[in-house]
Amino acid sequence: MTKTDMLLQIRDMRVWFDTPLGKVEAVKGISLDVKRGETLAIVGESGSGKSQTMMAMMGLLAANGSASGSAKLDGAEILGLPLKGLNHIRGERVTMIFQEPMTSLDPLYKIGYQLAEPMIHHKGLSAKEARAKAIELLKLVKIPDPERRIDSYPYELSGGQRQRVMIAMALANDPELLIADEPTTALDVTIQAQILDLMRELKERIGLSIIFISHDLNVVRRFADRVAVMKLGEVVEQGAVEAIFSNPQHDYTKMLLAAEPTGHKDPVPADSPRLLEGRNVAVTFTAGGGFLGRRKLEVKAVRDVSITLRKGQTIGIVGESGSGKSTLGRALLRLFDSDGRVIFDGQDISKASPQQMRALRRQMQLVFQDPFGSLSPRMTAGQIVTEGLLVHEPQISRAERDRIAIQAFKDVGLDPASRNRYPHEFSGGQRQRIAIARAMVLKPKVLVLDEPTSALDRSVQKQIIELLRDLQQKHGLSYLFISHDLAVVRALSDYIVVMKNGVIVEEGETAAIFDAPRQAYTKELMAAAF
Known part of the structure; x- marks a missing residue:
């Protein structure tokens, strides 16, 4: 050589x-x-x-x-x-x-500007040339409607779309070596x-x-x-x-x-109590308008979706980025307004006030997709994990909270001694485990898990799956499991909902969806994963 x-x-x-x-x-x-x-x-x-x-x-x-x-x-x-x-x-x-x-x-700049800047600096392109090149790059990485999306801010994109923007940015100057970190x-x-x-x-x-x-x-x-x-x-x-x-x-x-997700979950009995229901849920986001005269644009993220989560059930929600999976999960937790009805434990919470929802928050927890963005950089990992206890169980002593933090760290496969470190001192996968532990310590009735294993290696995914199974069996918990990792979804869920463009295109028990999908879109997902 x-x-x-x-x-x-x-x-x-x-x-x-x-x-x-x-x-x-x-x-x-x-x-x-x-x-x-x-x-x-x-x-x-x-x-x-x-x-x-x-x-x-x-x-x-x-x-x-x-x-x-x-x-x-x-x-x-x-x-x-x-x-x-x-x-x-x-x-x-x-x-x-x-x-x-x-x-x-x-977060302060549109993605078009962030894509164009390195090309202007390193290649000497004009602003017009760089913008045209940026649109080409967005097309390459399959961002829908790139001519419009180029003027979006990062927060207006889904997690997958933001990752695609990063890939486009990395390829902008035709490098010799590309380092692709997950x-x-x-x-x-x-x-x-x-x-x-x-x-x-x-x-x-x-x-x-x-x-x-x-x-x-x-x-x-x-x-x-x-x-x-x-x-x-x-x-x-x-x-x-x-x-x-x-x-x-x-x-x-x-x-x-050998660390591939294994096992399966049996369906819950048909008469298992209904815990969380969405009836004809619709979510529309509005952008533009205002005194600058920009045209108001409405995006229908979720369209007339009905879903029922029973006690002890795990519903896996799958679909491409931008299909409405995460938006539906947040709407069911009443984290923003939506049309239709949301019923939790027999109580219609569609129009519940923030004060009324506060009392229910402990029972309805969410693990976010981006752990670094959801963890305070000024708090130790132990403080983050037990933060919810300060709100929902203020009578607990500091020593008891620390004991709970130690156990929570063990449950998600982290060294309890690391609870005094800060988020930036952990790897991406370790930060995701901290986020999961924070939700688990409150022992909710419903847990919405939005890509909770996306940053974890396979061996830790197996640990988290086992942890979720054990907690579910012990406490009768119900999960909405949002993910693009179909191997993990199959191992954890007993019911599958497939979403595309804000609607449910297919649903059914896990075995039926994976072994005999009916819709072309579901078949496409399965073929790409396996």
Whole structure:
């Protein structure tokens, strides 16, 4: 192999963070190579050091982070480059798609401006040329109605749509190396397949090299050329994809490959009490208008949907990004106004006042899709988990709250000693577990889980599924489980609702939907996932 065949060489990379409890070593002397035109997948559980390795190379570590070793791009050292040199590398030669798009997109600027800015800066395009290119990129990543969406703010897009904007931004300047950190985490299965095809096409057309960080081994197997398996900051095994998947050598690799969601949930009895009902629920959002004379635009996110959740039941709600899944879940929790009726535990709460709803909030909890955006950066993880107890059980002592936090951390597979750390000190998957623990400590009757396992590796997903099953069986809980991960939905749900464009296109018991889907759209979802 000649020198020019190798694009990136990482040698003896070490990353550590200075914390009040001492030095924490996140990456422990790893070495990796990436050839031109190659896709290297880095897999491992949350906290294994996958993302921190790339963040160190790109000069993006937190203020308390440090790195040593070597990272050479095309033979030139880039680890520790001054900011001016790094900005050139990051803007033109190496780009990165981050795991959590809402924390990467500026909420004050329209996505068109954020897409155009790097092209104006690095390519010298005019504002008009950059806008036209931005619309092309939005089309490439399958954003619907790109000519209109280019003038949207990040909060006006679904989680999957925001992730697609991040992918478009990363591809804007035709980089040599694309670092994709969980790029399909927030995407539904059909768009996931399209995005992977797009990156594969770019790789072949311009010789793009890709570092693909993921916990989804099914995606890795279809997409990568080589795999490096990381555990606790070390590379325990690496090699060609087929060799790793067909004949893994390390016990940890074998465990990851065996960690697919399994089991099923039996349907609840037909006479099980109705707990949460939506009757002809409709949600319409209005944008524009006002004194500037902008045309008022109405978006019908949910259209005349009726759904019944019974005690002890888990309804899986699936569909593409923008299908209305999350909006329906929030409407049923009365987090914003909707048309139609919502009935909780026999009580019509459609017109309940905020004061009346406050008394019911403990019984109706929500786990958000984006954990970083829902966790206060100024509170410790332990304080976040027990925050609801201050509202609903103010008589509990501080010592008792701490005991509850310790148990909650154990339940979701986190080290209780970490409860005194802050959200930014956790990986994306660990933050999601904190969000789940926060909802669980209140022992609600209904829990709406909006992509609760999307940021978790498979082994932890299995733990969370078992946790949810145990809690449901013990307390008779009911779940609305919103997800694009059909393997997890099948393992946890006893009833499936398939949504598209704000309406239910098919519903039924889990086995019937997965084994014999009737509608073409449902068949398309199944084909993309399996």
